[in-house]
Amino acid sequence: MLHLPGSPEWQRVGSHSTVLDYHLSMLHDTARMDAFRRAINETVKPGDVVVDIGCGSGVLSFMACEAGASKVYAIEGGPVIEVARQLAIDNGFDDRIEFLAGWSIELGLPEPADVLISETLGNAAFDEGIAAWTFDARQRLLKPGAALIPERVRLWVASAETFDDHGVVADWLHPNLPYDYSFAHHHASKTLWMVDLTPNNILGQPELCADVDLHTSADEAIVGSGFVQVDRDGTMHGLACWFDSLLCRGVTVDNMPPRTGSSWSHGLLPLPEPVEVHAGDQFAWDISIAADGEEWRWSIDLVE
Structure with missing residues (x-):
């Protein structure tokens, strides 16, 4: 049974008490959202397969679909993935997004991706593990020469x-x-x-x-x-x-x-x-x- 925010089961996990507020703050950060939309529109080509590591509420996966991605594998280790699944349905992206619960280093994909999106930039750049996630994805999840967002x-x-x-x-x-x-x-x-x-x-x-x-x-x-x-x-x-x-x-x-x-x-x-x-x-x-x-x-x- 799916437990969404508002249910006692979802709220019993302490981290859930602020998880929605955290993701909402990112959506309200217009400079952040505008920059990622521009990068996705520049990078994702029609028909591309995209992997989104740390997809959160799914917003960057949605942008990838709008840019023409034929398939998006959205990976998220936190409870917000259950919210993202429903948001994908509500916004008409569920036919192209497959959500994978867990950490990317422990998961595989049915096919290699053309583009990696990983908005795991921490407050001090590397504290959310972006270097490790990206290295592992390059070895196992991406096509040779795949595009990265971010690059540097x-x-x-x-x-x-x-x-x-x-x-x-x-x-x-x-x-x-x-x-x-x-x-x-x-x-x-x-x-x-x-x-x-x-x-x-x-x-x-x-x-x-x-x-x-x-x-x-x-x-x-x-x-x-x-x-x-x-x-x-x-x-x-x-x-x-x-x-x-x-x-x-x-x-x-x-x-x-x-x-x-x-x-x-x-x-x-x-x-x-x-x-x-x-x-x-x-x-x-x-x-x-x-x-x-x-x-x-x-x-x-x-x-x-």
């Missing part, structure tokens, strides 16, 4: 000041806590946090951390290192992260602060403790990101 993803970092957001780290050392929570503080300081930043939070110019061509990238850690400079006095709480992505030739998306009306937030790689900084200070950084986006490791050190 770049991650940027900058020194950041964000007193409110750093509380998720610093508050584990609050003197009013009843016990020793230093281990929790250590764990929080090694966690990638999602935050909403403005230009006022940025202490210096951004630096490129990673530039990944999804046509050729390997299933291995994404690494980068370099220096960021502080351009004004303040308190540094960590490195801000954001991305830009080439969807297809001439079409890009990004979440560079500020992104008014954006459904994307930003990433924060925190320092264990805030550091008072002055204009001209430099920090050396080193970042390693697992291809599946699950493990992030970083170091941030003041250059003496």
Whole structure:
């Protein structure tokens, strides 16, 4: 029996409480939707077979049908797939879309696809695993030379000041806590946090951390290192992260602060403790990101 939003069965899973709001926010992000529609219209040709990894509510699969796809395999590991199935029926796309529940790395397709669409761009570019999904799809699910949307993803970092957001780290050392929570503080300081930043939070110019061509990238850690400079006095709480992505030739998306009306937030790689900084200070950084986006490791050190 199909359990849709509103039913007690659907709502018992905690993640369902916000899943519809999350997908609705993406539909309201006009810059995001317009960019993907343009890329799909430029890329998908009549008769193409398309695979949509992380299809969510199905919106990009619907766009692929309108662009002329003869078949779309829409893959989704979350409960929203049941909503997407019904939306495909309601909007007249169910004759061309086959929904596959699960993770793409565990599934196969009846035929190789001409086009891969994977809107698994996280707030910090790679935290939703787009590099791993795409690599696996290139090996097993696509025709040689298949088109990719997106084609390329770049991650940027900058020194950041964000007193409110750093509380998720610093508050584990609050003197009013009843016990020793230093281990929790250590764990929080090694966690990638999602935050909403403005230009006022940025202490210096951004630096490129990673530039990944999804046509050729390997299933291995994404690494980068370099220096960021502080351009004004303040308190540094960590490195801000954001991305830009080439969807297809001439079409890009990004979440560079500020992104008014954006459904994307930003990433924060925190320092264990805030550091008072002055204009001209430099920090050396080193970042390693697992291809599946699950493990992030970083170091941030003041250059003496």
